[in-house]
Amino acid sequence: MTTSATELRAAIASVLADIAPEIDLGAIDASGNLRDEIDLDSLDALRLIEGLESRLGVTIPEADHATVGSLDDLVAYLARRSAEQPTGYDRRDDESADTR
Amino acid sequence: MPSLGADMESGVLLEWLVEPGAQVHRGDIVAVVDTDKAEIEIESFEDGTIDDLMEPGARVPVGERIATITVDPTSGSQPDPAPVPAPTPAQPVKSVVPTPTPAPSPPAPVAAAPRVVLPHHERPRVSPLARRAAEARHVDLTHLEGTGYDHAIVLADVERADADSRIPTTEPATSALAGAAAPDGHAATMREATAALMARSKREIPHFSVETTIDLANAMAWLESHNAGRPAAERVLPAALLLAATARAARDVPELNAHFEGGRVKPATAVHVGVAIALRGGGLIAPAILDADRSSVDETMERLRDVATRAKRGVMRASEMTQATITVTNLGDRGADKVLGVIYPPQVAIVGLGAIRDRVTAVDGMIAVRPSVIATVAADHRVTDGHQASRFLAALDHHLQTPELF
Numbered sequence: 001m002t003t004s005a006t007e008l009r010a011a012i013a014s015v016l017a018d019i020a021p022e023i024d025l026g027a028i029d030a031s032g033n034l035r036d037e038i039d040l041d042s043l044d045a046l047r048l049i050e051g052l053e054s055r056l057g058v059t060i061p062e063a064d065h066a067t068v069g070s071l072d073d074l075v076a077y078l079a080r081r082s083a084e085q086p087t088g089y090d091r092r093d094d095e096s097a098d099t100r
Numbered sequence: 101m102p103s104l105g106a107d108m109e110s111g112v113l114l115e116w117l118v119e120p121g122a123q124v125h126r127g128d129i130v131a132v133v134d135t136d137k138a139e140i141e142i143e144s145f146e147d148g149t150i151d152d153l154m155e156p157g158a159r160v161p162v163g164e165r166i167a168t169i170t171v172d173p174t175s176g177s178q179p180d181p182a183p184v185p186a187p188t189p190a191q192p193v194k195s196v197v198p199t200p201t202p203a204p205s206p207p208a209p210v211a212a213a214p215r216v217v218l219p220h221h222e223r224p225r226v227s228p229l230a231r232r233a234a235e236a237r238h239v240d241l242t243h244l245e246g247t248g249y250d251h252a253i254v255l256a257d258v259e260r261a262d263a264d265s266r267i268p269t270t271e272p273a274t275s276a277l278a279g280a281a282a283p284d285g286h287a288a289t290m291r292e293a294t295a296a297l298m299a300r301s302k303r304e305i306p307h308f309s310v311e312t313t314i315d316l317a318n319a320m321a322w323l324e325s326h327n328a329g330r331p332a333a334e335r336v337l338p339a340a341l342l343l344a345a346t347a348r349a350a351r352d353v354p355e356l357n358a359h360f361e362g363g364r365v366k367p368a369t370a371v372h373v374g375v376a377i378a379l380r381g382g383g384l385i386a387p388a389i390l391d392a393d394r395s396s397v398d399e400t401m402e403r404l405r406d407v408a409t410r411a412k413r414g415v416m417r418a419s420e421m422t423q424a425t426i427t428v429t430n431l432g433d434r435g436a437d438k439v440l441g442v443i444y445p446p447q448v449a450i451v452g453l454g455a456i457r458d459r460v461t462a463v464d465g466m467i468a469v470r471p472s473v474i475a476t477v478a479a480d481h482r483v484t485d486g487h488q489a490s491r492f493l494a495a496l497d498h499h500l501q502t503p504e505l506f
Contacts, residue, residue: 043405
């Protein structure tokens with residue numbers, strides 16, 4: 001299954017509507033750090049990941065959090081994940097987790 | 101009208117979620133009150149029959165009766181069958197915690213609230229926030245199943261219905277939501293309420309503080325293995341681990357887990373940890389996680405997530421707003437290195453946690469780089485001193501070295 005970048009951005013916006021309702025994703029710097037751009041604390045960030053996991057049926061292991069900084073990064077990451085991993089949680093991902 | 105925080109002088113009764121004559125139980129949510137900080141769900145403090153409900157809409161001073169609860173004489177929990185007022189603090193403005201067993205008073209007839217007793221389920225009961233959100237998101241309330249008290253429709257139900265009706269590719273209702281999350285003018289009044297409370301704290305409480313740097317290598321390693329293989333919905337954040345450890349340290353050093361009221365210390369009988377939560381658009385709210393010292397790390401995370409989510413939506417429960425016995429301010433992973441908090445009266449201590457960072461440190465005579473947190477405690481010098489505060493931080497350190505024991 002592949003999902004277009006437009007669909008992924010819409011999914012991100014939809015999840016963020018519950019977490020940061022005043023944010024207009026079109027108005028932020030898509031290459032800047034997403035959490036700084038829209039001021040997400042660690043609980044907000046976890047809720048975003050949780051929302052994306054359930055909405056898109058992908059898994060986003062904790063070890064990958066640090067590699068995804070900007071909105072553009074996140075869209076590219078999700079496109080890759082949804083292409084290679086259609087649905088369900090894949091425990092294999094966590095064995096490659098680096099320390100911290 | 102219960103006092104829902106040291107900074108509250110009055111509240112607007114928004115809505116009753118029960119009908120006159122309804123049976124209520126201790127802990128049931130019976131009404132919604134708008135304070136300057138949030139919409140707060142008021143819980144019953146008694147088992148019994150509720151009646152004489154005041155008409156919603158008015159601003160009511162703290163301490164004024166808004167209903168009577170006639171305690172059921174057969175319940176056995178209360179020997180006194182006399183009607184009692186809604187929980188009323190002994191000193192309406194100064195007291196923070198509503199007296200759990202209010203003084204009985206005769207059920208003086210109040211300006212009659214309309215006694216329209218509707219049969220149950222004739223119309224859906226809807227909380228004000230839920231109604232506002234439903235209007236904004238065009239959710240039809242008539243077919244919604246409520247999960248609140250007595251099947252009242254609450255915000256979560258509207259959100260669920262809204263989410264169910266939305267598919268990933270539809271346009272997000274960002275602008276429509278803004279009104280529900282941050283009512284206009286609320287931020288300003290909230291700032292005023294916080295200002296008054298913090299000014300009072302600094303005026304009345306002789307603060308002192310101590311700090312220590314706590315090695316979190318064990319804690320972070322434990323957390324990483326704890327979270328491995330779990331979906332995001334089940335993961336634990338460092339904030340929850342720090343919170344659980346703080347609650348245990350407060351139990352170990354009870355001198356810091358207390359209230360100071362009327363010139364005297366009242367040691368707390370439980371550990372209810374207030375969590376300072378910064379709201380989007382400004383403002384601060386510090387609801388309590390009750391009996392936090394008895395929650396596992398997973399439970400603490402679940403409760404932190406729940407309380408933070410509701411705080412950001414502006415709906416809290418009265419018990420959460422009044423019962424904190426110590427507060428934690430945690431700057432989080434993007435925060436500054438260190439914070440020295442301002443005590444929430446009538447509490448006597450506030451724990452400050454900076455961002456967890458890798459720092460150079462000495463370990464077994466060698467230089468090492470380890471994750472650590474700078475923990476501070478600011479305490480009331482009328483009540484306690486540096487020795488107890490140091491013991492508190494030592495206890496916090498101790499618990500964070502052995503998270504597997506929580």
